[in-house]
Amino acid sequence: MRDDFPRHLAKELDAADPLADLRDRFVIADDDLIYLDGNSLGRLPAATPAHLDRLVRQGWGDGLVRSWPTWIEWSRRIGDRLAAHALGARPGEVVVSDSTSVNLYKLAAAALDAAGDRRTVLVDAEDFPTDRYVLEGLAAARGLTLRLLPSDLDEGLRLDELRAALDGDVALVVLSAVAYRSGALLDMAAVNAAARQVGATVLWDLSHAVGAVPIELAATGADLAVGCTYKYLNGGPGAPAFLYVRRELQSRLRQPIQGWFGRRDQFGMGPGYDPAPDLDRFLVGTPSILALAPLDPALDVLAEAGIERVRAKGRRLGELIVTLADAWLTPYGFRVASPRGADRRGSHVCLHHPEALRISRALAEAGVVGDYRAPDRLRLGPAPLYTRYVDVWDALDRLRDLAERRGWERVPGGPSRVT
Numbered sequence: 435m436r437d438d439f440p441r442h443l444a445k446e447l448d449a450a451d452p453l454a455d456l457r458d459r460f461v462i463a464d465d466d467l468i469y470l471d472g473n474s475l476g477r478l479p480a481a482t483p484a485h486l487d488r489l490v491r492q493g494w495g496d497g498l499v500r501s502w503p504t505w506i507e508w509s510r511r512i513g514d515r516l517a518a519h520a521l522g523a524r525p526g527e528v529v530v531s532d533s534t535s536v537n538l539y540k541l542a543a544a545a546l547d548a549a550g551d552r553r554t555v556l557v558d559a560e561d562f563p564t565d566r567y568v569l570e571g572l573a574a575a576r577g578l579t580l581r582l583l584p585s586d587l588d589e590g591l592r593l594d595e596l597r598a599a600l601d602g603d604v605a606l607v608v609l610s611a612v613a614y615r616s617g618a619l620l621d622m623a624a625v626n627a628a629a630r631q632v633g634a635t636v637l638w639d640l641s642h643a644v645g646a647v648p649i650e651l652a653a654t655g656a657d658l659a660v661g662c663t664y665k666y667l668n669g670g671p672g673a674p675a676f677l678y679v680r681r682e683l684q685s686r687l688r689q690p691i692q693g694w695f696g697r698r699d700q701f702g703m704g705p706g707y708d709p710a711p712d713l714d715r716f717l718v719g720t721p722s723i724l725a726l727a728p729l730d731p732a733l734d735v736l737a738e739a740g741i742e743r744v745r746a747k748g749r750r751l752g753e754l755i756v757t758l759a760d761a762w763l764t765p766y767g768f769r770v771a772s773p774r775g776a777d778r779r780g781s782h783v784c785l786h787h788p789e790a791l792r793i794s795r796a797l798a799e800a801g802v803v804g805d806y807r808a809p810d811r812l813r814l815g816p817a818p819l820y821t822r823y824v825d826v827w828d829a830l831d832r833l834r835d836l837a838e839r840r841g842w843e844r845v846p847g848g849p850s851r852v853t
């Protein structure tokens with residue numbers, strides 16, 4: 435029993451939680467396992483296995499190629515659902531296809547082609563690696579300058595740092611709305627406005643924001659965005675990503691992969707590439723129907739919860755991590771490595787400790803799954819749809835026990851394929 439914040443207080447928060455019942459909508463195979471990695475791979479919704487079984491047996495087994503007239507709409511239909519429930523975009527602005535990396539390439543290339551003789555691309559130096567690598571390749575191929583904006587590992591990119599780098603030579607700015615490591619949340623409206631003043635285009639990566647914080651693509655004046663569906667959206671490992679292109683820009687942008695799904699009158703199968711007039715031009719080839727399908731049952735749960743309530747709970751879960759980490763873990767050399775104010779964070783929190791890699795491994799052995807992010811950070815992502823306050827309490831309690839007895843010392847600290 436911890437006197438400063440006893441466990442029953444967490445139980446009381448759960449008792450008052452309007453989303454508490456939604457935990458039953460997920461497969462919880464092991465009730466002792468505390469899963470704080472919903473920002474890396476969301477849990478399996480309970481309705482998904484039967485949904486997939488029906489799709490495989492009826493859609494594929496019985497329907498065969500006759501199912502395609504339905505399936506071919508799914509990228510757009512599910513995109514519209516995402517737009518309505520999670521992205522604040524209008525119908526016909528979001529489509530689900532390919533991976534986040536590939537969509538980032540497609541939209542970045544499209545924006546650069548449309549940017550005239552501007553020669554500079556800006557990216558947060560601490561952004562997710564795939565974003566930096568994709569841009570590095572595009573910049574090298576086109577002889578452009580890629581400028582890495584210095585940003586604080588814990589606090590994220592400062593707006594004045596971005597403003598200082600914006601000038602008439604900037605073609606494209608790529609930023610994550612929520613930083614994958616610290617969880618730092620950017621003011622999308624302010625960034626979009628600052629970029630627009632100098633005529634630069636912003637491409638948002640929403641991978642760690644979507645399904646955790648309300649995103650208002652239309653209201654914040656966003657032009658382009660991409661993001662994952664297997665994190666807070668619970669679409670399953672490797673579920674296809676989404677891309678967003680503001681309606682007014684669609685006919686002016688061309689992405690570089692000229693596949694048949696992007697062509698006007700696709701089944702006319704005519705000579706030469708002629709891009710579809712609307713969002714379809716950002717598609718490439720046959721969508722992975724089996725991988726798209728889980729997004730429907732996953733979005734059902736999100737729609738029922740409502741993104742505002744998800745956000746409210748996510749803030750409180752994060753606050754609980756910060757409160758308990760300050761009280762229990764500071765004496766053992768931990769430090770909160772995320773913005774302290776819930777307004778400036780997404781739904782995950784990082785804790786810094788020089789032994790974070792071994793601690794995250796030892797913690798997993800103690801039944802708490804978070805993850806490690808270099809350098810020296812334990813990342814905890816309590817997804818609001820299925821994580822209880824008492825889970826956070828128990829996780830921090832186990833972490834404190836581990837710290838007390840230096841339980842990581844017998845755990846190897848060597849490299850592994852996945853962290």
Ligand SMILES: *Cc1c(COP(=O)(O)O)cnc(C)c1O
Pocket residue numbers: 533534535536562564565610614639640641642662675
């Ligand atoms: C998870 C993540 C990705 C992953 O991209 P994939 O192409 O799905 O591997 C990209 N960007 C950000 C910011 C992420 O958090």
